[in-house]
Amino acid sequence: MTQPYTVIIGLEVHVQLQTRTKLFCRCSTKFGAPPNTQTCPLCIGMPGTLPVMNREAFRLGLKTALALNCQIARATKWDRKQYYYPDLPKGYQISQYDLPFSHDGHLEINDPKGRFETKRIGIIRAHLEEDAGKSMHDELAGQADSRIDLNRAGTPLLEIVSQPDMRSALEAKAYLTELKLLLTYLGVSDCNMQEGSLRVDANINLHVDTPEGPVATPIVEVKNMNSFRAVERAMEYEAERHWQVWQETHQRLGAVPKQTRGWDDVANVTRAQRHKEESSDYRYFPDPDLVPVRVSDTELTEAQASLGELPADLRRRLEKTHGIKPYDSDVLVGAGRPLVDYFVELAGICGDGKLASNWVQQDVMRTLNEQKVEIDQFAMRPKQLAELLAAIQAGEIDTSRAREVFIEMVASGKSAGEVMKAQGIVKVDESALTALCQELIEANPKIVADIRAGKLQAASNLIGQAKKKNPNVNPGRFREIVIELVGKM
C-alpha cells in the first residue's frame, strides 16, 4: 500500500431466511410466483390483522448469530420502523431497533493467496425484520402506473451489520464470500443475489494520512450492488473517488450530510442518489401487537448443537487430516459441504489427499460444471473414482490416459477396470519395458548422446516413440529406465 490513506469499509447484509412461510403470517415465501398470489390479509396490511412470529425464522436467525460468534439477548422485542411507501402496506416495517436479538460477534476472513493477513471482521449486530414488497416502476416516469407485488412482503430478513473493519475492496469481497459460505453451510438461506435473497449495502470512507494524523473523510453509503464482484469494483471505484474528492475539497467527516450513491454496473461508476430533503425520522417504537421474545436455555443449546462443522473449522480439518494446502481446502470447502464429503470419502479410500484433491478439483468439478449438476447427482461415486486412482498409484496407467479413462467412465457409466480393459490398458511389466528401452536406445544414438551430455529432456523423445509402439507404456517409469540404462553405458 503506497497510497497515503486507509480505506474503511463496513457492510450491511440483508439475508432472506429460508423459511417455508413468512415472518408474521403463514403465506409461502417461494420465489417467482405470479404477483400478489402469495399474500393474505396480514401481509397486505388489512385492518384488524395481527402478526404472529414465525419461530422457525427466529431459530434460523439464532443459528446464524451463533455461527457469527454473536452475543444472544435472552429477551428481545419488535419495533415498528415507520415510513410511507406503496410496497410497505402497513406504513411500517416490523424490525428490531434498540434491542436486537444478537450483537457483538465476528467473522474471520483470510486470503489463500495471501494478499491480506487473516483477520476478524467485527459484527455489530444481527437482527430480524420483515421484507417489504417489490415496486415495479414504469420506465417512462409519469407515463404509466407503477405496479406493486406483495409476494415478498413479510419474508423474514436477517440484517447483519459489520464493523467498519475492512480495509480494501478485496477484504470486502472476502467477507461477503465467507459470509455467504457460512450461511450456505448453515442452510439458513439460499443466498441468491439475483432473486434478492442476499443484498449488500456498503459504507465507505478514507482515513487520509496528514501531518496532523489520520483524517476521516465523509462516509458514503453505496447501494444497488448486485454481485460480490460489483461490490469489489464499487469499493475500488469509491476509494479512488474519495481520494480525488479529498484532494479537491479536503472535506472531513461531518462536513456534509451522509451521501447515498448507487452503483451502475454497466458504466462502472457510482452515482449520487437523489437527496432526501429532510433526514428521515422513522419514529421507531415497540410494536404493541407482538410480545417480547424470550430465548430459553434449551433453545440456545439446540441452536448451538445444530450448527454443524463451519467452513473455517472444516478447512483446518482437511488440511490437517488429508495434508492438503490452504488453497486447496479453500476451493473444496468453497464448493460446498456435499463436495467436501465426496472428497473426504475419496481421500479416505485412496489414502492420498493431494491426489484426491487434484482429481476432485480438476476432473470432478469440471464435469459437474459441464453437466450442470450437483455432486449429489454425479453418477461416479468416490469408490468408483478411487479404483481409477488406485490404478494410477499402482503405475498401471499414467495421468493423461487416466483422464481419458475418466471421461469414458463418465460417458459410459462403466468402472475404471472395465474401461481400461476395453481400451487394452494393462501394466507393461518391467522386462518388457526394459527390452523396449534397450531397443530404442540402440536405434537413437544421437538422442542417447544428448542424454549423456546432460540434456535429460531429450528422454521425452524416446518416451514418445515408446508410447507409439505400446500405448500402455508408463511414461514415468519408462523415463527412469532410460536414464538408468544410459547411465550404465
Place this chain on the structure above:
Amino acid sequence: MSPLRLSAVELLAQLNSGQITSAELTQAYLRQIEKHDPKVKAFLRVDAAKALQRAGEIDSRRKAGKKLGRLAGLPVAIKDLLCTQGETTTCGSRMLENFKPPYDAAVIARLKAADAVLIGKTNMDEFAMGGSTENSAFQKTSNPWDLARTPGGSSGGAAACVAAGMAPLSVGTDTGGSIRQPAGLCGVTGLKPTYGRVSRYGLVAFASSLDQIGPLARSAEDAALLLEVLAGHDPLDSTSVDMAVPTYSESVKQPLANLRLGLVREHFGEGLDGEVDAAVREAVRVYESLGATVKWISLPHGKFGVATYYIIAPCEASSNLARYDGVHYGHRTDEKKLVAALASERTALETAGRRAEADALDNPLVRMYRESRAEGFGPEVKRRIMLGTYALSAGYYDAYYLKALKVRRLIRQDYDAAFAEVDLIAGPVTANTAFKLGEKVDDPLAMYLVDLYTVSANLAGIGGIAFPCGFSSAGLPVGLQLQGPPFAEERLLQATHMFQQATDWHRRYPAMFTE
C-alpha cells in the same frame, strides 16, 4: 309481556323450550329498530333479511334436534369496528366507507359458531376515537333516555341499542372507557375485560396495547353469557392469553361473601357531580348491606391517567392508521383531479417565474397520500395522528412516549398495591350524567376528560364493569364502575349480579322502550 322486556338469559330459555322462535324474536327486535332507530340512530347498517334468514336456519336446526351453539338464536349487535367477512366495516370513517374485509374478527367467528344472529353494525366515534359517538362520519347517535343527549362513546351505538331495546346483547370495544362510559350514560351493563382475555384479531386497531373487546347487555347475567362466548385464547393474537375461560354464566349467580370494596379518594373530589356522588355512595351502602366492607384507598398516579393515555393512545394510533394511505384499499382521492390540480399548480408557478416552488411541488404519490388522508379522516382522528406523530418524533420520544410508559407502569403498580387490600374498586364511571349533543364537540380537552375514571384500567390492563346505580333528577342514568385485578372478570360479574339482585335500576326502561 313483550320479549324485549326479558333478559338474554330468559330469552335463551324460551328459545330452548320452544316458547319463542329465533325468527319471532329477531323480528321483534327488527320492529323495535324500525320504530326507534330513526330517532336513536344506533345502527349504521341492519340487514333484516339476512338476520331473519339466519334466525330461520337456527330455528330449523333446533327443530331437527341438532346441537346448537351457546347463543343459539339470540340477536347480537356488533360495533362497526369489528371485521365481518364480506360485509361493510366502516369504523365510523369515510376512509373505510366501502371496505368489506375478507375475514371475520375472531369474536365474530366465535359468535357465528355460537349461533348468534348478527342483527346489525352499530355506530361509533371514528376509529373509536371519542366519548360521544359524535365523531362518527355518518350519523350522530342519541341517548335513548334523552334524545338531545349523547349516549357516550366510542361504543355509543352499542350501548344505545341495548338501552332502547333494539338488541338484547351487543359487542363493543374499550380503549379508554369506550364500553363502560356509554354503558354508564345509557344505563346498561358493560364490561371491559382484562387485556388479553378476548382476541383482538379483526378488531380494527386504535391503540393496540389498550384496545379490548367486551359485552354490553341489560344485566351482569347477560353480559356473563356473552363474555363466555367472546373470551378465549387465539393463536392469531399474540397478546391474547392462554387461560381457561370460566363458565361466567354459571359463576355469575354465586354471591361474593366478605367482599372487600375499595373507594378511591381521588375519585370523589372536585368535579364529581353531586347527584352522581350521591348515587355512587348509595350503591356502596347497598354493597355494605350485602355484607361488603369498604375501605378508602388511594391510586396516587391516577391523576396522570388521562395525560398518559393521550400520549400512548395517539402514538399507537398514528402508527396503526398509517396503513390508510389510499394505495391498497379504502378511500383514495380522485386521481384525475389530483393530476390536473398538480399540472395547473405547476403551470401557474412556472408562468409566474417561480421555478423553485414549481420544482418543490409534491410528486403525485405524495399528493395522493395527503389528499386521500385529508379527505378520509375526520378532525379528531387527524388530531390524534398529529399528537402521536409528534410524540414519537426524534427528540421527543423520551420526553413523551417513554415517560408515558413509565407512568403507565406506576399506575399498574398502584392497582397491584390496592388489590392487595381490596377485592374490587368501586366508584363513578363518569363525573356527570349524559351531556348534550354538541356540548363538547368544540372542546377536545373537555371531551378527553370524560375518560377520567376509566382510562387507568386500560393503562393497567385490568378489567372493569359499569352498570346503572341510580338516576339523576333529570331522569338520566348514573353508572357505577367496579374494577378488579387482572382476570377477575368472574368477580366483577358476581359483584354486579349481587347488586342487580338487590336493586332494579337495570330493569328501568326509557320511555320509548314501552311506546
